[in-house]
Amino acid sequence: MFYEPSKNDHGLKRPPFKSIAVPRPIAWISTLSEDGVPNLAPFSQFSNLGFEPPYIMLTINQHGKKKDTVVNIERTGEFVHNMVPLELIEQMNITGGTFPPEVDEFELAGLTKAPARLVKPYLVAESPVQLECKYVQTVHLPAGGANAIDIIIGLVVGVHIKDEFIREDGKLDIERIRPVARMGYSDYTTVDKVFEMQAYSAGSGANVALEGITGVYK
Template sequence: MEFTPTTMPWRDCYKLLTGAIIPRPIAFVSTLSKNGVANAAPFSFFTAISADPMLVCFSPMRRGTDGAKKDTLTNIEETGQFVINIVSEEIAEKMNICAMEFTPDIDEFEASGLTKAPSEKIGVPRIRESKINFECELEQVLHFGEHSGAGSLVIGRVVHVHMDDELHDQGRILAEPLHPIGRLAGNFYTRPLASTFELARIVNSGDKK
């Protein structure tokens, strides 16, 4: 079976992406509007870029109804700051509430029952219930269209990290107490630690990395 994206409706392209690229980590992004209204929204187009500088990125798509920017993107462009909160299974239901399309005057923390915690380096609140928080300053944002189905790439420079003590062990992060979840297609999620296996990387004798 073959597909040519340029000949397909964007929703079908979206289904191909979200069905094939799995599981996806979830960036639970908290922001603050220029009027001081807190926002929290999940995005599963999310990954790391580099360690030095420590850069992360996520991609908010345009609204499917009218192609408008989502509140998260607008807030980041206006303030230059955001927090990426890692999602554990314990807050999955509250995260799902924040996936709803609220109007810009609604505080998603209040709507979902999440708790605001102060950040160290930026003015945006982090989610206290999240076990890992990355405070970010906007490095760059790239836009790829202004229509439904289009998206933007938001690159953030991590300026501070918060982590529950139970997760840290001699420089490494313990995945078990994090209870991470991943996004699949449709309404489905996965517990990535439910079944794991180890595969040691093969190192070439001439590899200088």
């Protein structure tokens, strides 16, 4: 089949595009309003933007107005990403509801707040990995009508990893963390199987490329 997203002429019950860029890891973003109200929400349009330095991006869709997360990050300049393991999916799902800015989603979902070290927003204490981030910039994309897409870019300034999730060989124990990721529709997946493959390495500069891929610096 072939279809043009602008025409939505796929003939299927639901547009398949969201099922193509999969799996999408879930950014579970903690912020504070200017008045200090904690906010927590999931965003699956999430990725790193380079490693050195480590930037991350969140794509947040406006529905008539900026979401609380965007407002908070742009006003306070800080946020925290919390990794979502399989056992926290129910809590994560609750925080995806639409609540007014005065609602503390940590309380709503029964989550524990832990202090961060370099930024003010709280960590989700139950999460195995958290990234403390400083706001860098917002990129705006048009999205039809008065709407826009806010792409938030942040610089990771601090990384928390619970020691129990670091294996003896020094790797993160992803199979034990079982991070959750979004698929299309109401589908989710989790990473519970990892396999290894050595990077193909040839030509001049191959060692540098290999170091970039594997993260091993000698």
